[in-house]
Amino acid sequence: MELDQVVPLDGDAVEMYRVFWPPDPNLVQSRRGLALVVLVCWPAGGGVLLALPSALVPAESLPFEPTEHGTIGPHTRMEVPGVRILEEGWKS
Numbered sequence: 001m002e003l004d005q006v007v008p009l010d011g012d013a014v015e016m017y018r019v020f021w022p023p024d025p026n027l028v029q030s031r032r033g034l035a036l037v038v039l040v041c042w043p044a045g046g047g048v049l050l051a052l053p054s055a056l057v058p059a060e061s062l063p064f065e066p067t068e069h070g071t072i073g074p075h076t077r078m079e080v081p082g083v084r085i086l087e088e089g090w091k092s
Contacts, residue, residue, distance in 0.1 A: 003046045008037045019050070021057050031056060051080065 007015040017037065020030045033056035039049040054077060 003040060006037050006040050006048060008040050019052065
């Protein structure tokens with residue numbers, strides 16, 4: 001998939017993407033989960049900021065990188081309330 005085809009949360013539609021952890025779907029021990037794309041980064045080669053369920057990626061498998069207070073870094077962990085997507089939009 002090309003980066004310009006990825007739909008972030010601020011777009012007109014919400015799409016969930018299947019992810020694998022570790023990120024190699026050919027591994028027998030690979031775990032599957034769903035992710036939401038929060039942000040698409042275009043400069044410096046591009047990339048995406050994903051929202052993943054904490055149970056999918058063990059905390060010890062991601063390096064800790066301290067950030068300034070309030071800054072979301074590459075491996076920031078936080079709790080977000082659950083929501084449902086209805087025809088009218090989001091519902092907590």
